[in-house]
Amino acid sequence: MKANKVLLVKADTRAQVGIGTLIIFIAMVLVAAVAASVLIQTSGVLQQKAQSTGKQATQEVSSNLVIKSIEGIRGTTCIDSSMANNISLLRIKVGLNAASAPVDMNQVIISISDGTSTNNLLYANNDKTYGSDMKNFSTTNTAAENLEELLGNNQTNPGNNAKYYYTVEKIRDEDGSFSQANPVMNSGDLATVYISAVSDADTVYCTLGHIHVLSYPLDSGLVINPRASVSIVMTPEAGAATTADFITPSSYGTTEEVQLYP
Structure with missing residues (x-):
């Protein structure tokens, strides 16, 4: 007479963690996009001010x-x-x-x-x-x-x-x-x-x-x-x-x- 087989079921909770990680990843992407747009806008303003200041400085020196x-x-x-x-x-x-x-x-x-x-x-x-x-x-x-x-x-x-x-x-x-x-x-x-x-x-x-x-x-x-x-x-x-x-x-x-x- 054969012994009864014992089936072991291993608990795997990684799928639950994956959803949270995805949410965090999307949030980080959104934050990075916002930060990038702010940096681009700021760099544009600074470039304009630098060009204006440079032009004025050139006039002060040469004119x-x-x-x-x-x-x-x-x-x-x-x-x-x-x-x-x-x-x-x-x-x-x-x-x-x-x-x-x-x-x-x-x-x-x-x-x-x-x-x-x-x-x-x-x-x-x-x-x-x-x-x-x-x-x-x-x-x-x-x-x-x-x-x-x-x-x-x-x-x-x-x-x-x-x-x-x-x-x-x-x-x-x-x-x-x-x-x-x-x-x-x-x-x-x-x-x-x-x-x-x-x-x-x-x-x-x-x-x-x-x-x-x-x-x-x-x-x-x-x-x-x-x-x-x-x-x-x-x-x-x-x-x-x-x-x-x-x-x-x-x-x-x-x-x-x-x-x-x-």
């Missing part, structure tokens, strides 16, 4: 004016051509650094100090700060005509033109970007900036270099006499400010035009 030279002009009388004891007009030759971005002179602020007084000057066609542009300035005038308006005694408030504004005349402008209405300088351009330095004692001189002032010039508030310490700062809309510091000669002698810088 700036270069002062080539500064000459001082002494006023002369119309009667006997006697000359003023002080500098009456500054003639500043400016250009741009190599590979510089264009510079709009209409947005350039020039600060000039004679060691005692300081004038903050805008381009003659700028009406954003003082509410109006230079008195009698015209975009149809030549640069020489607007320079006469800068110096002339034809303002409602005496001296405002000389105290608050400067004018610019182009020297080299191959692409035709520069005009009195739109004074934009590109790389390679050269221009002359005129700043009135007429002092109260020099308002009797009617000729300044090649400019014949039909009415006597008005006081600019500056006095650039011999041994004066002069500081000029040109601040463009974008880019580094350009500074020129110099001390005027101990005597101007008999020269009408005086080299001041460099």
Whole structure:
């Protein structure tokens, strides 16, 4: 007689564990997908900010004016051509650094100090700060005509033109970007900036270099006499400010035009 067979049944619970693992796996995939989308979005924002910052940094480094030279002009009388004891007009030759971005002179602020007084000057066609542009300035005038308006005694408030504004005349402008209405300088351009330095004692001189002032010039508030310490700062809309510091000669002698810088 054969012995009864004994059947053993082994308990296997792995299938129950597999469902839980699948749920966890799906949850991890969803979390990873959400995290990936957040990272992609964040990286895109950071890239845009980096590009913007890089562009601004490049402008700050490359977009700036270069002062080539500064000459001082002494006023002369119309009667006997006697000359003023002080500098009456500054003639500043400016250009741009190599590979510089264009510079709009209409947005350039020039600060000039004679060691005692300081004038903050805008381009003659700028009406954003003082509410109006230079008195009698015209975009149809030549640069020489607007320079006469800068110096002339034809303002409602005496001296405002000389105290608050400067004018610019182009020297080299191959692409035709520069005009009195739109004074934009590109790389390679050269221009002359005129700043009135007429002092109260020099308002009797009617000729300044090649400019014949039909009415006597008005006081600019500056006095650039011999041994004066002069500081000029040109601040463009974008880019580094350009500074020129110099001390005027101990005597101007008999020269009408005086080299001041460099």
